[in-house]
Amino acid sequence: MRQDAPQPVDAGAPAIEVRGLTRSFDGRVAVAGVDLRLERGGFVAVLGPSGSGKTTLLRMIAGFERPDAGVVRVAGGVVAGPDAWVEPEARRVGMVFQQGALFPHLTVAGNIGFGAARAERVDECLELVGLADRARSYAHELSGGERQRVALARALAADPEVVLLDEPFSSLDAGLRERLREEVAGILRAAGTSTLLVTHDQSEALSLADTVAVMRAGTLAQVGTPEEVYERPRSRWVAAFLGEADVVSGTAGDGFAECELGRFAVAGGLSGAVELVIRPESVAIGHRPARDRDARAVVVGRSFYGHDQLVELELESGRRLRSRRLGFPAWHAGDQVRVWIDGPVTALAAD
DSSP, X not given: OEESXXXXXXXXXXXXXXXXXXXXXXXXXXXXXXXXXXXXXXXXXXXXXXTSSHHHHHHHHHTSSOOSEEEEEETTEEEEETTEEEOGGGSOEEEEOTTOOOOTTSBHHHHHHTTOSSTTHHHHHHHHTTOGGGTTOBGGGSOHHHHHHHHHHHHHHTOOSEEEEESTTTTSOHHHHHHHHHHHHHHHHHTTOEEEEEESOHHHHHHHOSEEEEEETTEEEEEEOHHHHHHSOSSHHHHHHTSOOEEEXXXXXXXXXXXXXXXXXXXXXXXXXXXXXXXXXXXXXXXXXXXXXXXXXXXXXXXXXXXXXXXEEEEXXXXXXXXXXXXXXXXXXXXXXXXXXXXXXXXXXXX
């Protein structure tokens, strides 16, 4: 059943609620039964590698793809489901694309005014994104960062229930990308906007979002706060995708794990053989006096980044692992060091 307008807004409902969403293309499943919620005023990042289904998920929420099964609700109203379909322009959803997608024949004010909920929103949104002095400029006269801020202002001008961001910073150079994403996040939070970001950039998702949904092969591998998905990954794949991680075999019981790096507390209630996922920043090295639980290692390599350094170690067993330390003191190949755990470690059931 087609609807030209969405159902009335439920002030107590999530900004977006997705249940059992599924989509296939030519027999290949792109999204497989995904459930996801975005609370009012929240910021969710859908993070995954190329081909994981994250963009297809976003397009179904926006209304650019019809799901094969499942339901999409915006502010409590069903916009896609077995017996309902609301066209994209009627979903109260603002969209910001990778390239901004501005109209080249319109000024900045004209772009923002296209689809604005009311005339005064143009000036309001120009002020919000800090471009009041560029109202009469055209897209070709703007920098890449300014174009993306205009695209955001255009999305906000329609007073949407939610703003969807589709890899909005990936075409920018590294320095501008980092600066602009912080600006955009600040603008969205100041406006009280509910935001769903799709990205393949781990640092982008972890630094901006309240909740990170990690996608793999069309399913959600893990959903949680940035701290939860990074510090307590549910699988080796999630751990490796979200940053550097080494895996060491050990045994666990009574809330502790033991391996060649010592004995330390772990969560999860596992017992017996486990795999310990260890981030480099949890591995401390130094020349402190010997302790019973310290391991011995030799430095076999180092990558220096100025503010920090990634030190590659070889334990007495021959196993290698990494330690991320401040940029000083400098460590060099051949240094003999003691190694101990000084940070969170995740225990997973051994395969």
